[in-house]
Amino acid sequence: RKEVEQDPGPFNVPEGATVAFNCTYSNSASQSFFWYRQDCRKEPKLLMSVYSSGNEDGRFTAQLNRASQYISLLIRDSKLSDSATYLCVGAGSGNTPLVFGKGTRLSVIA
Amino acid sequence: DTEVTQTPKHLVMGMTNKKSLKCEQHMGHRAMYWYKQKAKKPPELMFVYSYEKLSINESVPSRFSPECPNSSLLNLHLHALQPEDSALYLCASSQAQGLVDTQYFGPGTRLTVL
Numbered sequence: 001r002k003e004v005e006q007d008p009g010p011f012n013v014p015e016g017a018t019v020a021f022n023c024t025y026s027n028s029a030s031q032s033f034f035w036y037r038q039d040c041r042k043e044p045k046l047l048m049s050v051y052s053s054g055n056e057d058g059r060f061t062a063q064l065n066r067a068s069q070y071i072s073l074l075i076r077d078s079k080l081s082d083s084a085t086y087l088c089v090g091a092g093s094g095n096t097p098l099v100f101g102k103g104t105r106l107s108v109i110a
Numbered sequence: 111d112t113e114v115t116q117t118p119k120h121l122v123m124g125m126t127n128k129k130s131l132k133c134e135q136h137m138g139h140r141a142m143y144w145y146k147q148k149a150k151k152p153p154e155l156m157f158v159y160s161y162e163k164l165s166i167n168e169s170v171p172s173r174f175s176p177e178c179p180n181s182s183l184l185n186l187h188l189h190a191l192q193p194e195d196s197a198l199y200l201c202a203s204s205q206a207q208g209l210v211d212t213q214y215f216g217p218g219t220r221l222t223v224l
Contacts, residue, residue: 043218045215097141097143097158100152
């Protein structure tokens with residue numbers, strides 16, 4: 001089983017909509033999670049770290065549910081500039097570095 | 111400053127060529143990474159250096175040879191590559207190799223093997 005699995009997408013939403021992505025992880029000992037954003041032909045850029053208590057940054061809210069082993073990202077009031085691929089990232093087993101989900105493509109449409 | 115730089119931005123090489131990709135960071139990070147990313151796929155880890163020592167090699171073919179000359183620099187030497195090696199090669203760094211560490215990515219080198 002892949003360690004990090006994401007919604008397959010794509011998500012096509014109108015401007016102003018609220019959209020949520022979920023991601024599940026298999027390693028119950030995982031401690032750190034992140035959401036990265038990747039624009040076409042660019043490098044991944046850190047969007048948010050995901051804490052147990054949840055965290056919010058403007059229109060973006062990330063949540064971690066350890067009991068169900070999933071992470072979520074909520075984007076409110078979507079902008080055209082939010083169109084990108086969103087990568088869910090978690091710590092692998094043991095001391096291995098980050099494990100990336102396959103990414104979810106978001107297209108915000110005018 | 112959370113900048114990781116990579117050169118060149120683009121590289122086209124033949125299967126018999128030898129070339130090198132370079133990565134640099136000045137954030138004092140002690141872990142550096144090479145990833146390979148194909149179109150519409152997530153980054154795939156290739157190598158990890160921790161305190162200038164190779165700590166992880168994800169069964170990468172020997173035609174890819176990493177080198178860490180010092181704590182700020184990471185190279186990837188390429189020799190006798192195949193067309194299927196064409197991809198975006200990303201370098202990343204983090205404070206240390208560990209479970210709770212954010213990685214910062216460079217802009218990548220887009221490699222085409224003819």
